[in-house]
Amino acid sequence: MPATGNILHIGMSLAATWLTGRDRAAGPQDRDPIAADIELCRMSEAARLDFMFLPDTLFADPRGLRGGAGIGPGGLDPTLRLAALSQHTRQVGLLTTVSTTFVPPYILARQLQSLHWLSGGRAGWNIVTALDGQRNFGLDDMPGPEEKYARAAEATEIVRRLWASNPAASADDAPPAEPIDHAGRYFRVAGPLNVRMPPTDRIPLVQAGASETGRSFAAQVADAIFASTPDKEAALSLRRDLRRRAAAHGRAADDIVVMPGLNCYLADSRAEAEELFMETHAGIDRTRRLEMVRQMIGLDLTDWPEDRPIRAADLPELPARLRSRTHSGLLRRMILRDEPTLAELLRRPESAGSGHWRIIGTVDDAAEQIAEWHRDGAIDGFINVPGGGRDSMRRTLQELIPQLSERGLFRRDYGGDTFLGHLRQRRA
Numbered sequence: 001m002p003a004t005g006n007i008l009h010i011g012m013s014l015a016a017t018w019l020t021g022r023d024r025a026a027g028p029q030d031r032d033p034i035a036a037d038i039e040l041c042r043m044s045e046a047a048r049l050d051f052m053f054l055p056d057t058l059f060a061d062p063r064g065l066r067g068g069a070g071i072g073p074g075g076l077d078p079t080l081r082l083a084a085l086s087q088h089t090r091q092v093g094l095l096t097t098v099s100t101t102f103v104p105p106y107i108l109a110r111q112l113q114s115l116h117w118l119s120g121g122r123a124g125w126n127i128v129t130a131l132d133g134q135r136n137f138g139l140d141d142m143p144g145p146e147e148k149y150a151r152a153a154e155a156t157e158i159v160r161r162l163w164a165s166n167p168a169a170s171a172d173d174a175p176p177a178e179p180i181d182h183a184g185r186y187f188r189v190a191g192p193l194n195v196r197m198p199p200t201d202r203i204p205l206v207q208a209g210a211s212e213t214g215r216s217f218a219a220q221v222a223d224a225i226f227a228s229t230p231d232k233e234a235a236l237s238l239r240r241d242l243r244r245r246a247a248a249h250g251r252a253a254d255d256i257v258v259m260p261g262l263n264c265y266l267a268d269s270r271a272e273a274e275e276l277f278m279e280t281h282a283g284i285d286r287t288r289r290l291e292m293v294r295q296m297i298g299l300d301l302t303d304w305p306e307d308r309p310i311r312a313a314d315l316p317e318l319p320a321r322l323r324s325r326t327h328s329g330l331l332r333r334m335i336l337r338d339e340p341t342l343a344e345l346l347r348r349p350e351s352a353g354s355g356h357w358r359i360i361g362t363v364d365d366a367a368e369q370i371a372e373w374h375r376d377g378a379i380d381g382f383i384n385v386p387g388g389g390r391d392s393m394r395r396t397l398q399e400l401i402p403q404l405s406e407r408g409l410f411r412r413d414y415g416g417d418t419f420l421g422h423l424r425q426r427r428a
């Protein structure tokens with residue numbers, strides 16, 4: 001599928017994936033939790049990125065909590081963190097993640113609308129159904145995937161109706177707020193919302209989760225998709241499928257912006273970039289990684305010989321309860337296609353539970369590969385999930401992004417001040 005000729009849409013994750021061991025030791029994050037965020041926001045806004053992004057979970061794995069001072073592994077609440085950052089930025093969008101499985105729609109609608117006011121129209125909602133954390137919300141088991149999506153669909157509908165229930169007003173014209181009187185399968189919500197809609201573009205909806213049900217949900221409601229596509233074929237087929245589904249729902253195919261996560265490890269030469277990658281991953285906790293693989297596809301590799309290929313016949317039945325069908329599917333697909341050894345498997349993004357697109361090389365290599373994926377119709381943009389430390393991140397923002405602008409693939413300037421406006425901007 002050829003590209004549309006539209007510009008790319010680019011977000012920057014604020015999650016601390018970019019800290020190499022060296023940066024982490026030197027990092028002032030915990031003493032001043034917002035200083036590093038502000039710096040990254042300013043650099044991203046100077047590069048004219050569409051948005052800053054924060055993923056989120058509502059649990060902590062006790063094995064990851066080995067003492068230590070400071071904030072801890074989960075980080076601060078993403079919506080509060082972005083609210084603070086809204087006061088240090090003017091144009092960049094602010095995409096928060098809130099789970100429909102755990103957070104009631106009224107609270108969710110109010111938090112998002114509050115962020116939208118505080119930022120002057122720059123809030124965005126990454127709708128997730130969540131991977132874990134049920135025991136923090138009075139549940140023994142995670143609801144099954146179909147139930148999670150049914151809840152997500154109902155919650156999203158309620159949130160949109162709540163936003164609309166208290167419409168924007170100018171000083172002398174105040175339309176009344178109206179109840180929504182929702183009584184559905186999972187929720188009963190009277191409304192109206194106690195916060196008015198700001199007089200600006202609405203809040204864009206982003207969705208992550210690419211199982212059959214996830215795609216169908218996204219095709220109906222999402223303005224953009226946060227995708228896991230470790231290779232171009234995965235991106236091509238996901239984008240093609242989502243565009244077809246959007247059209248079947250009477251939407252324009254271009255209404256859905258498909259953005260995979262992208263880890264860049266950038267350096268002056270390919271050899272140095274490879275070194276940077278190896279250094280960043282040298283400290284992986286092998287036992288935890290093997291446990292993740294076991295959870296994702298049911299295969300126990302604890303005693304597996306390092307150089308024995310893993311083949312289709314080695315794969316057991318998928319576990320009945322999967323945290324993410326998307327990520328399990330990506331890992332199985334890679335094993336069936338590549339028959340990796342254990343060492344190769346551990347090096348691949350699919351085994352890390354994220355499955356993101358990865359570029360290890362020079363700035364020119366990255367620009368070339370991004371241009372190719374865009375030209376071939378595999379992406380509408382990407383969310384930069386930095387790997388490889390501060391220097392690689394600086395190269396991304398100060399060298400790679402300007403190069404994409406020079407190639408006409410990315411904006412030279414913002415066309416407006418709202419997040420939805422950025423996502424709808426089509427020409428540089």
Ligand SMILES: Cc1cc2nc3c(=O)[nH]c(=O)nc-3n(C[C@H](O)[C@H](O)[C@H](O)COP(=O)(O)O)c2cc1C
Pocket residue numbers: 054055056057058097099127128129130131132145208209210211212213214215226227228261323324325326327
């Ligand atoms: C790229 C990507 C990012 C995700 N980010 C989050 C997140 O930040 N927090 C979260 O709780 N779940 C996250 N999820 C999980 C999804 O919301 C969903 O629960 C999961 O993928 C299962 O849906 P599926 O059956 O469609 O795969 C993410 C999923 C994907 C694919």
